[in-house]
Amino acid sequence: MRNLVIASLLVLLSIFALSSCATSRSYNSVNVGEFDGKLRLQWIGPDRFVYIKDTNDPFRFTRADGEVIEPETFFTDSGSLPRFLRVKKDFSPMNYAPAYIIHDWMFQELTDNAFAGKDFCIEKSALVFGEGVKTLMESDNGIPVKPGLWKILYEGARSPAAEYAVTMQVWYEEFPDPDATQEKGARFYQPEKP
DSSP: OHHHHHHHHHHHHHHHHHTTSTTOOOGGGSOOOEEESBOOEEEEETTEEEEOOOSSSBOEEEOTTSOEEOOOSEEEOSOOOOGGGGGSGGGOGGGGHHHHHHHHHHHHHHHHTTTTTSOOOHHHHHHHHHHHHHHHHTSSSSOOOOHHHHHHHHHHHTSHHHHHHHHTTHHHHHOOOTTOTTSTTGGGOOOOOO
16 A cells, blocks of 8 residues: 555646657547447455456557557556645546556556567556547547546656555555455455356
8 A cells, every 4th residue: 555655646746747758648639539338347345346348348448559458357546646636527437438448458458478479568558548548538428528637637647656566566565466265355256157
């Protein structure tokens, strides 16, 4: 928990520091993709969910370049935003749940090194997250287009705090293995039997 507090503070400090970096992107420079499939989240505790892959209609994000990202079942918080930001309606992680699920999947895979040989890194997971948020902002779902808000969310996803979370494996401290149903909090989640 202490690591998440440190990571949250680093996010806020780094958002503004990174906004002028050469590798930073703007809202208009990011492409729109497409979300498909069924997004199923099951609550297992405060700020703890399990994304459950629907094998008949799997949730996925298709990027403008045709790359498809399709998560497997995994644990998520559906948006690692500092709590004090969540008091603003615009900062609710559930507003952008599809983008957060794709980002969290990429983030977990990054920490697991499961994408060995693929071009997945903090910067790419942040870019895909930014594409997902922009896709949601520009679709007809009631989420307003706010480039300033997009910039804050994007910079947070590529911040030193995000890199710290990967390096220090904060992800593993907060979430049990989805198959370990006896773990604390996992009692609500029972994996489907093949």
